[in-house]
Amino acid sequence: MLDETDRRLLDLLRENARLGISDLARRTGLARSTVQTRLDRLERGGAIQGYTVRLGxxxxxxxxxxxxxxxxxxxxxxxxxxxxxxxxxxxxxxxxxxxxxxxxxxxxxxxxxxxxxxxxxxxxxxxxxxxxxxxxxxxxxxx
Known part of the structure; x- marks a missing residue:
């Protein structure tokens, strides 16, 4: 199950998949280690299947x-x-x-x-x- 923090991380990555852990941590107010742990969980769980380029x-x-x-x-x-x-x-x-x-x-x-x-x-x-x-x-x- 995704919580509000997971959804916020996914929204940020949907806007710009190139955001680094530090940027994500700053924008969510979370520690870098917390962001990394959540992203690892989202990847393992299949919520994030990959990172890509959206053509303009x-x-x-x-x-x-x-x-x-x-x-x-x-x-x-x-x-x-x-x-x-x-x-x-x-x-x-x-x-x-x-x-x-x-x-x-x-x-x-x-x-x-x-x-x-x-x-x-x-x-x-x-x-x-x-x-x-x-x-x-x-x-x-x-x-």
């Missing part, structure tokens, strides 16, 4: 992105997920509830490449129906 507009601004909802045939989800894993244009894939089974975020350098990626997804064996929406701008991204 300068790196991703030229990409055209879309959200693709997929209705998948019964028992075909594992195969569709594996095929999506093989498409470099698929940057994120989630299972969802409701009328669709999966939602993917797809990114491509231009609309032609995006169209080809969407066609590839639509032609996958096991994908019964798709609905795509081009993403225009990002208003909030908490990573």
């Amino acid at each position: 507009q300068a790196a991703t601004g030229a990409l055209v992105r879309a959200q693709v909802m997929m209705k998948v045939a019964p028992k075909a989800q594992d195969a569709v997920v594996a095929r999506c894993r093989g498409l470099s244009a698929v940057t994120v894939l989630h299972t969802i509830s409701g009328g669709y089974d999966l939602v993917a975020e797809v990114a491509a350098p231009d609309t032609e490449a995006l169209d080809a990626a969407l066609d590839s997804i639509g032609r996958m064996e096991g994908v019964e129906r798709t609905q795509s929406s081009v993403l225009l701008s990002t208003k909030i991204n908490r990573g």
Whole structure:
């Protein structure tokens, strides 16, 4: 279970994963050893699975992105997920509830490449129906 201090540490790291133990300790009012112990526990427990870079507009601004909802045939989800894993244009894939089974975020350098990626997804064996929406701008991204 995460307590309020754990959540505060995670929020700080979500804003800037490069913050050091000293910075985290100063911002939370905790001792450095306490911060280190908590981070070790959060990593061991799986709350923190890794530290990464979140790309900004300068790196991703030229990409055209879309959200693709997929209705998948019964028992075909594992195969569709594996095929999506093989498409470099698929940057994120989630299972969802409701009328669709999966939602993917797809990114491509231009609309032609995006169209080809969407066609590839639509032609996958096991994908019964798709609905795509081009993403225009990002208003909030908490990573």
